[in-house]
Amino acid sequence: MSDNLPRRQVLRTAGALGLGAAAAGALSSTADASPDRVAAMNAQHGHGKLEIRKDPFGTTPEGVGVDVYTFTNGRTTISMLTWGATIQRVETPDRRGRVENISLGFDNLPDYAALSPYFGATVGRYGNRIAKGKFTLDGHTYQIPVNNGENALHGGTIGFDKKVWKAKVVKTDKVVGVAFTYVSPDGEMGFPGELTSTVTYTLDKQDNLRIDYLATVAGKPTVLNLTNHVYFNLAGEGTGSIDGHVLELKAAKYTPVDAGLIPTGELAPVAGTPFDFNTPTAIGKRIRDDHPQLVIGRGYDHNFVLSGKPDHDGLRFAARFWEPTEGRTVTVHTSQPGAQFYSGNFLDGTFQGIGNKSYRQGDAFAFETQHFPDSPDHPTFPSTVLRPGQTFTSTTIYTFGTK
Numbered sequence: 001m002s003d004n005l006p007r008r009q010v011l012r013t014a015g016a017l018g019l020g021a022a023a024a025g026a027l028s029s030t031a032d033a034s035p036d037r038v039a040a041m042n043a044q045h046g047h048g049k050l051e052i053r054k055d056p057f058g059t060t061p062e063g064v065g066v067d068v069y070t071f072t073n074g075r076t077t078i079s080m081l082t083w084g085a086t087i088q089r090v091e092t093p094d095r096r097g098r099v100e101n102i103s104l105g106f107d108n109l110p111d112y113a114a115l116s117p118y119f120g121a122t123v124g125r126y127g128n129r130i131a132k133g134k135f136t137l138d139g140h141t142y143q144i145p146v147n148n149g150e151n152a153l154h155g156g157t158i159g160f161d162k163k164v165w166k167a168k169v170v171k172t173d174k175v176v177g178v179a180f181t182y183v184s185p186d187g188e189m190g191f192p193g194e195l196t197s198t199v200t201y202t203l204d205k206q207d208n209l210r211i212d213y214l215a216t217v218a219g220k221p222t223v224l225n226l227t228n229h230v231y232f233n234l235a236g237e238g239t240g241s242i243d244g245h246v247l248e249l250k251a252a253k254y255t256p257v258d259a260g261l262i263p264t265g266e267l268a269p270v271a272g273t274p275f276d277f278n279t280p281t282a283i284g285k286r287i288r289d290d291h292p293q294l295v296i297g298r299g300y301d302h303n304f305v306l307s308g309k310p311d312h313d314g315l316r317f318a319a320r321f322w323e324p325t326e327g328r329t330v331t332v333h334t335s336q337p338g339a340q341f342y343s344g345n346f347l348d349g350t351f352q353g354i355g356n357k358s359y360r361q362g363d364a365f366a367f368e369t370q371h372f373p374d375s376p377d378h379p380t381f382p383s384t385v386l387r388p389g390q391t392f393t394s395t396t397i398y399t400f401g402t403k
């Protein structure tokens with residue numbers, strides 16, 4: 001599992017990673033392959049060997065070691081950090097078999113700690129916003145430190161994305177991945193109750209990246225909203241705008257927001273608006289329309305009320321993104337009631353990512369499956385309360401493919 005290559009080189013590809021003949025062959029020999037040969041190879045390596053390795057990634061200022069786990073099915077290779085249980089890289093072939101990293105991130109820990117707008121992170125205790133950081137539960141009022149104007153975003157100033165999670169390798173004959181666990185003490189970031197969260201990321205031989213969330217609380221009831229904040233550009237990280245990506249999003253309604261991106265409480269129909277992606281539509285087609293919600297969000301930064309039918313392991317189809325030039329797709333299924341579709345509006349070119357390219361506005365999208373934002377302050381929204389003795393579970397699957 002160890003070698004003496006510099007870290008950048010080590011992280012390059014499954015071939016360099018020494019992940020074994022099947023993985024290295026599948027990933028490195030696809031470069032100039034014809035579509036037919038790739039399809040044949042994909043079929044072959046789709047049943048390829050599942051492999052995983054662990055390498056040191058960095059050390060926090062407090063002296064805690066952070067590891068990177070890299071797992072592959074011979075075609076798709078995922079790298080994840082124990083920092084924030086973060087998806088660092090997703091390397092997957094395009095329709096001609098060319099493998100690129102399609103996920104935004106950094107190659108070093110200090111950049112994650114200082115700059116990251118939640119790239120690939122597991123977000124909690126409460127993903128998305130809580131108005132003024134305040135909510136009342138069982139007659140007690142709780143205050144979360146605000147970090148987004150007057151509101152709390154993604155768990156407050158130091159959310160789960162900035163914690164080092166414990167990692168345990170998961171490997172069966174069907175899947176490979178990592179189970180990450182973080183215990184959040186009672187009162188951390190103002191939230192009540194000691195919350196134990198285990199988030200298990202596994203890759204199967206069909207390119208399904210499955211995320212299983214499980215949480216229990218001790219001592220007091222709490223609220224929670226766990227998600228992952230991976231950003232994708234399906235043409236490859238750092239290659240420019242996602243305006244041309246085509247999105248199909250199964251939602252009849254969305255939750256309009258005020259100027260602070262807090263839901264007004266209304267569930268508004270998408271029909272006849274730039275928020276209707278029930279028919280596949282390029283993301284950039286209407287993003288500059290003068291719809292007031294697009295002005296508030298500087299683009300799409302809204303929670304959609306998912307309305308697809310369960311059709312995949314009991315999970316509902318939520319969305320499919322397709323990049324027509326290279327042909328990559330990512331399809332999302334989830335048990336969650338909502339998803340925040342964010343068109344990378346706040347990326348402003350101020351830093352460079354893992355491939356040394358600046359990320360500018362609209363260079364990536366995130367699709368954060370979740371409960372609705374600010375649910376603790378909206379009794380009409382599906383509840384985000386978790387009580388001692390209860391177990392919270394949810395599942396989201398990202399499926400990588402080509403079309």
Ligand code: GLA
Binds near residue numbers: 128261366
């Ligand atoms: C979420 C929010 C956005 C933005 C990003 C992180 O998607 O809804 O407004 O804050 O996180 O930059």
